[in-house]
Amino acid sequence: MTQNLLSKSVRYLSLSLLLAMSVSSHAEDYRATTIVDPNAPIAALSTLTSLDNVKPLQITVPDIEQFTTTSGVRVSFVRTTALPIVDIDLRFNAGSARDGSIRTEGYGIANMAATMLTQGTTRLDEEAFTRASETLGINLGSSAYKDMFIVSLRSLSDDEHLLPAIDLMTQMLTEATFDEQILARNKARLLVGLQQQKQDPSSLASLAFNEALYGTHPYAHPSSGTLQSVPSINRADLLDFTDRYLVAANASLAMTGNLTSSEAKALAEDITANLPKGQAAAVLPEPKPLTKAQHIHIPFPSSQTTVLMGQLGNKRATDPVAQQQQTNFAIGNEVLAGGDFNARLMTEIRQNLGYTYGISGSMNPMLTRGPYQIGFSTRNDKARAAIDASLSIIDETLTQGITASEMRLTTDNMKNSFPMSFASNAGINGLLGMMNFYQLPNSYLSDYVSRIEQVSLPAVNQTLRDTLEPENFLIVTVGEVDPWNDQ
Structure with a gap:
C-alpha cells in the first residue's frame, strides 16, 4: 500500500512539474524576475532520481454513448456518478455567420436572439423566468459565436x-416572446458596450483584423453586431432566426452526469420533441486567403502599441489524416508561439529583447478556415523592432525547424495535461459538445495520445512550413505612432 501511495505521489509530482512549466505570460512580477538560462539544468530536479523510473501515465477516456432522438438530433452521453448533477449542451449550426441570411447586414441578430431567450416566454415573463431559474439553483443560458449557437x-x-x-429550457427554445420593450433596452445597453470598444485597443485590433482577413465572408463581422447594425434589429428578425436555425435538423446534443442510459434517452426526447424539424443550415463558403502582406495601422492615444498578426488558418479536421496534421502543427506552434516561457517567441521577444510582457499565437479552427493569430503589446517606439524580430524568429523556425528536445518537452506536456480536459463534468460535456457539433468520431478523443506519440520531427517541421506564410501576414497595429512610417 505504501508503495502504491508513493507511486501515485511521484506521478502526481511529475505531472505537477510539467504543468508548472506553463506559467502565465502576464506575470505581474516580470520586472523583478531574475533571468536565467532556460537550457540550464534545474538543481531541484537533479535530486529527484525517483522520477527516472516513473511509468507512463495511463489514461482512460470517458465512455461515450451515442444515439439519435426521434426528431433526428444526434446525442452524445457520458454517465458520471461522482456528483448529483447533469450538464446539457445543445448546439445549433446557427452562429453569427448566419446573420446575413436573415437580412443583409443584419449583424448581431444571432447574438440578440441568444440574449433574449432567457428574457421571457409565452408562459413566464422575464422576472418570473429569472425567479424560476434562481429558485431551482440552475445555470441556464444561451450564447452565439461565429459558427454555433449554444x-x-x-x-x-x-x-x-x-x-x-428541462421545462424552462424547452420554453426558451420554442416559446420565447422577444418582447419589444426588452429588445429596446438590450439594444441601448449593447450600443453603450460597442461605444466602449472604441476605447479598447485590443478590440479595435481584433475587429480590424477580422474585417481585413475575411472581407465579404460571414466571419468578417463581429458576433455582437456593429453600431450601425444593432439599432435596426427587430423582433421579426429574431423570430425568423429562431424559426430557421433553432431546429432539430440543425442541432446536436451533449449530456454528462448522473443519469442512466435510459434516463438520458428519455431526457433527450423531452428536450428535442417540440423543436421544429426544419432544415440543416447551408454550408458556409470558404474564405479566400490573402496573397500578399497587408499592414493596417489604427491611431490610438496610448503609450503602448497593440499588435495582431496572422493569416487564414485551418478548418476543423474531421478525418484521421487531417487530424494528425493539426496535431503536428499544434506541437510545432507550441514550441514557436505557445504561451509558456519555453516558447521561442516568448523567450526572444520578452526575455532576451524585453519588448513585451507576453506574446503568443494560436490556431482557431472552425467550420471553415479560422484565423491563425499572434498578438502582443509593446512600447510605441519599439513596435516596429518587435514586429521585425517576431517575423525573423518565425522565418528562422520555418527554415531550421524545431529541435528534438523542444518537441519532446511539448509532447510530454500535452500528454500529461490531457486528462485535465475531462477532469470535471463541465470539461467532459464541453468536449462532447464540440465533437458532436463538428461530427467528430469518438476516436478523436480516444486517439488523442496516439496522435501525439505518432508525430515525427520532420513531419512537425514540414507541417509548420506548409501552414505558415509570414511573408503574407496581415499585421494590424493600434497605437499613437504608425510603425510603418519612417522614423
Whole structure:
C-alpha cells in the first residue's frame, strides 16, 4: 500500500512539474524576475532520481454513448456518478455567420436572439423566468459565436430539480416572446458596450483584423453586431432566426452526469420533441486567403502599441489524416508561439529583447478556415523592432525547424495535461459538445495520445512550413505612432 501511495505521489509530482512549466505570460512580477538560462539544468530536479523510473501515465477516456432522438438530433452521453448533477449542451449550426441570411447586414441578430431567450416566454415573463431559474439553483443560458449557437443547462440530477429545469429550457427554445420593450433596452445597453470598444485597443485590433482577413465572408463581422447594425434589429428578425436555425435538423446534443442510459434517452426526447424539424443550415463558403502582406495601422492615444498578426488558418479536421496534421502543427506552434516561457517567441521577444510582457499565437479552427493569430503589446517606439524580430524568429523556425528536445518537452506536456480536459463534468460535456457539433468520431478523443506519440520531427517541421506564410501576414497595429512610417 505504501508503495502504491508513493507511486501515485511521484506521478502526481511529475505531472505537477510539467504543468508548472506553463506559467502565465502576464506575470505581474516580470520586472523583478531574475533571468536565467532556460537550457540550464534545474538543481531541484537533479535530486529527484525517483522520477527516472516513473511509468507512463495511463489514461482512460470517458465512455461515450451515442444515439439519435426521434426528431433526428444526434446525442452524445457520458454517465458520471461522482456528483448529483447533469450538464446539457445543445448546439445549433446557427452562429453569427448566419446573420446575413436573415437580412443583409443584419449583424448581431444571432447574438440578440441568444440574449433574449432567457428574457421571457409565452408562459413566464422575464422576472418570473429569472425567479424560476434562481429558485431551482440552475445555470441556464444561451450564447452565439461565429459558427454555433449554444443553449446550456446545469442542474441537480434529481427529478425535483431536473424536470422543471428541462421545462424552462424547452420554453426558451420554442416559446420565447422577444418582447419589444426588452429588445429596446438590450439594444441601448449593447450600443453603450460597442461605444466602449472604441476605447479598447485590443478590440479595435481584433475587429480590424477580422474585417481585413475575411472581407465579404460571414466571419468578417463581429458576433455582437456593429453600431450601425444593432439599432435596426427587430423582433421579426429574431423570430425568423429562431424559426430557421433553432431546429432539430440543425442541432446536436451533449449530456454528462448522473443519469442512466435510459434516463438520458428519455431526457433527450423531452428536450428535442417540440423543436421544429426544419432544415440543416447551408454550408458556409470558404474564405479566400490573402496573397500578399497587408499592414493596417489604427491611431490610438496610448503609450503602448497593440499588435495582431496572422493569416487564414485551418478548418476543423474531421478525418484521421487531417487530424494528425493539426496535431503536428499544434506541437510545432507550441514550441514557436505557445504561451509558456519555453516558447521561442516568448523567450526572444520578452526575455532576451524585453519588448513585451507576453506574446503568443494560436490556431482557431472552425467550420471553415479560422484565423491563425499572434498578438502582443509593446512600447510605441519599439513596435516596429518587435514586429521585425517576431517575423525573423518565425522565418528562422520555418527554415531550421524545431529541435528534438523542444518537441519532446511539448509532447510530454500535452500528454500529461490531457486528462485535465475531462477532469470535471463541465470539461467532459464541453468536449462532447464540440465533437458532436463538428461530427467528430469518438476516436478523436480516444486517439488523442496516439496522435501525439505518432508525430515525427520532420513531419512537425514540414507541417509548420506548409501552414505558415509570414511573408503574407496581415499585421494590424493600434497605437499613437504608425510603425510603418519612417522614423
